[in-house]
Amino acid sequence: MKAPAFRYARPESLDEAVSLLAQYGSEARVLAGGQSLMPMLNLRLLAPSVLVDINRIPGLSEITAHPQGIQIGATARHAAVLYSEEVARAAPLLALALPHVAHLAVRNRGTHGGSCALADPSAELPACALALEASFVLRGPGGERRVAAQEFFRGLYETALGADELLVRVDYPRAQAGRRYGFDEVARRRGDFAIAGLAAAARVEGGALRAARLAFFGVADRPVLVTGASREEVRERMETIEVAGSSVYPPDYRRRLMRVLLERVLDAIGK
Amino acid sequence: MKESLTEREIRLIVNGREVRARVPVRKSLVDWLREDQGLTGSHVGCEHGVCGACSVVLDGAVVRGCLTLAVQADGARVETIEGATEAGRLARLQEAFYQRAALQCGFCTPGMLLVAAELLERNPRPSRDEIRDALSGNLCRCTGYHAIVDAVEAAAAGTR
Numbered sequence: 001m002k003a004p005a006f007r008y009a010r011p012e013s014l015d016e017a018v019s020l021l022a023q024y025g026s027e028a029r030v031l032a033g034g035q036s037l038m039p040m041l042n043l044r045l046l047a048p049s050v051l052v053d054i055n056r057i058p059g060l061s062e063i064t065a066h067p068q069g070i071q072i073g074a075t076a077r078h079a080a081v082l083y084s085e086e087v088a089r090a091a092p093l094l095a096l097a098l099p100h101v102a103h104l105a106v107r108n109r110g111t112h113g114g115s116c117a118l119a120d121p122s123a124e125l126p127a128c129a130l131a132l133e134a135s136f137v138l139r140g141p142g143g144e145r146r147v148a149a150q151e152f153f154r155g156l157y158e159t160a161l162g163a164d165e166l167l168v169r170v171d172y173p174r175a176q177a178g179r180r181y182g183f184d185e186v187a188r189r190r191g192d193f194a195i196a197g198l199a200a201a202a203r204v205e206g207g208a209l210r211a212a213r214l215a216f217f218g219v220a221d222r223p224v225l226v227t228g229a230s231r232e233e234v235r236e237r238m239e240t241i242e243v244a245g246s247s248v249y250p251p252d253y254r255r256r257l258m259r260v261l262l263e264r265v266l267d268a269i270g271k
Numbered sequence: 272m273k274e275s276l277t278e279r280e281i282r283l284i285v286n287g288r289e290v291r292a293r294v295p296v297r298k299s300l301v302d303w304l305r306e307d308q309g310l311t312g313s314h315v316g317c318e319h320g321v322c323g324a325c326s327v328v329l330d331g332a333v334v335r336g337c338l339t340l341a342v343q344a345d346g347a348r349v350e351t352i353e354g355a356t357e358a359g360r361l362a363r364l365q366e367a368f369y370q371r372a373a374l375q376c377g378f379c380t381p382g383m384l385l386v387a388a389e390l391l392e393r394n395p396r397p398s399r400d401e402i403r404d405a406l407s408g409n410l411c412r413c414t415g416y417h418a419i420v421d422a423v424e425a426a427a428a429g430t431r
Contacts, residue, residue, distance in 0.1 A: 108329075
């Protein structure tokens with residue numbers, strides 16, 4: 001189908017974008033890469049009265065490395081993040097995860113901020129942000145505020161973003177020596193949303209797991225964090241996660257996948 | 272404050288030619304190319320980003336023509352299968368597709384070619400796995416995937 005009628009605004013500054021959002025409130029939708037929003041419009045699942053296209057805001061797609069980490073602008077395309085050597089150095093988990101995000105043409109257009117702000121429970125990037133202790137920089141009429149990944153994802157397609165706020169960038173702390181990263185997911189076909197997936201950051205000493213941050217995704221209404229100081233501990237804690245199911249993928253099946261992913265990813269990290 | 276509009280003037284380069292047009296803002300790039308520019312080589316399949324038949328090149332990168340609005344191409348360079356063919360940059364792939372019978376009904380072929388060309392630009396000698404990965408976002412309703420992968424591999428090797 002075709003998208004329903006809407007009005008279109010193309011702000012050329014952050015201030016203009018935020019004031020448009022303040023003006024239209026929940027009637028407006030932010031158009032970033034459009035790789036989820038446009039399908040929802042074409043399928044008539046959404047009918048916003050205004051699209052606020054943020055693709056022309058100068059600087060919003062920048063990827064900026066600094067000694068403490070890396071800042072990824074909201075409209076940085078998945079492809080730009082995937083091919084960035086600075087990202088691979090500062091946040092190697094993203095480089096492991098991004099090949100799993102959709103397909104080539106979708107990665108050419110889809111954005112880092114868009115994927116995070118949508119908060120699809122099966123999406124890869126929110127889980128990475130959670131495992132890496134990223135923080136989200138939001139801008140509203142009153143200025144900027146910073147929200148930790150743990151507080152940003154609130155539920156099914158629900159985030160800490162207010163209707164008049166725009167996600168400006170995601171800040172990742174720099175990968176430290178001795179930290180290892182792993183990623184894997186199970187999907188029906190390559191590029192599909194995951195049935196279950198795992199983004200992992202951990203410290204490994206002499207082949208033994210220490211201080212792991214494991215973010216499972218596709219298994220609940222938001223990515224779920226499991227921390228632990230040993231493989232046994234994370235195995236145990238993982239079992240306490242309440243796993244969501246559907247008629248196609250019952251909870252027991254998803255839990256089984258989580259166990260498989262845990263061992264696979266931790267084996268890869270330990271190598 | 273800037274106004275929100277239901278129609279907008281755009282200026283862009285389509286297959287090397289400058290075009291000015293007034294477009295309804297809800298019109299997708301692929302619909303505009305097909306209906307208003309007569310470039311019907313890009314096909315409209317699923318209209319929600321799954322099939323890849325609508326692939327076009329926007330500022331040098333293959334995108335879904337159904338998930339990009341025409342108004343968003345304002346100021347951009349757009350290349351369709353017609354332009355890429357005319358420029359000759361797909362010649363080796365097209366010859367390999369022909370030799371390997373890598374098209375049956377042909378509906379997916381423009382998208383397959385554009386994506387394969389972007390893959391080969393980035394990775395001139397991909398493995399079969401890498402070829403499959405790159406083409407995973409393009410559906411062939413005739414299910415002729417083996418021949419398509421063969422053809423991309425042959426084009427990469429510079430052989431038939």
